Amino acid sequence: MCLIFTCGEHTFRKEVEGYEGLVCRCYNCGNYSGSVIKSHPWFTFCFIPVIPLSIKGYEDISCRICNFQQPLEHRQDVQAMRRGADGTPGVPLQQQQQPPGVPAQGLPQGWGQKAPEPNQPMQYR
Numbered sequence: 001m002c003l004i005f006t007c008g009e010h011t012f013r014k015e016v017e018g019y020e021g022l023v024c025r026c027y028n029c030g031n032y033s034g035s036v037i038k039s040h041p042w043f044t045f046c047f048i049p050v051i052p053l054s055i056k057g058y059e060d061i062s063c064r065i066c067n068f069q070q071p072l073e074h075r076q077d078v079q080a081m082r083r084g085a086d087g088t089p090g091v092p093l094q095q096q097q098q099p100p101g102v103p104a105q106g107l108p109q110g111w112g113q114k115a116p117e118p119n120q121p122m123q124y125r
Contacts, residue, residue: 005046009053012040016059016072018082024061024075028068036072037062 015021019036026034040057042049059072072078 006044008044008047010042010044010049012042012049013037013062019078020083022078022081024078024081026061026063026066026068027070029063029066031063031065033064034061034078035064036060036078037069 014037016036016038022036023032024034024036025032036059038057038059039054041053043051043053060069061072061075061078062069
């Protein structure tokens with residue numbers, strides 16, 4: 001009779017509460033694909049998690065492109081973006097100022113003072 005046993009390690013991951021849906025910049029590759037992940041590594045025996053290798057787990061910023069991981073405590077810019085308990089973002093959004101002379105429900109942003117004429121040919125300068 002031959003019995004085969006396998007041992008290994010598996011990591012369970014989930015998003016950290018307060019950082020759900022937050023996307024930040026990866027310091028390794030420069031892409032905006034980092035997310036705040038909490039990792040819990042476990043020792044496995046026959047593909048069954050048996051012993052946790054960490055009691056509290058690790059809170060890291062993990063890049064989905066280059067798989068670079070950086071501890072959350074080293075990124076104060078991301079910690080400032082944490083949402084409060086009531087769901088409000090940690091960093092307040094900038095208030096949009098209307099230029100003088102343009103009504104609040106006037107032209108869309110970026111048009112300046114007047115809208116372009118319809119059906120005019122494009123002008124290359």
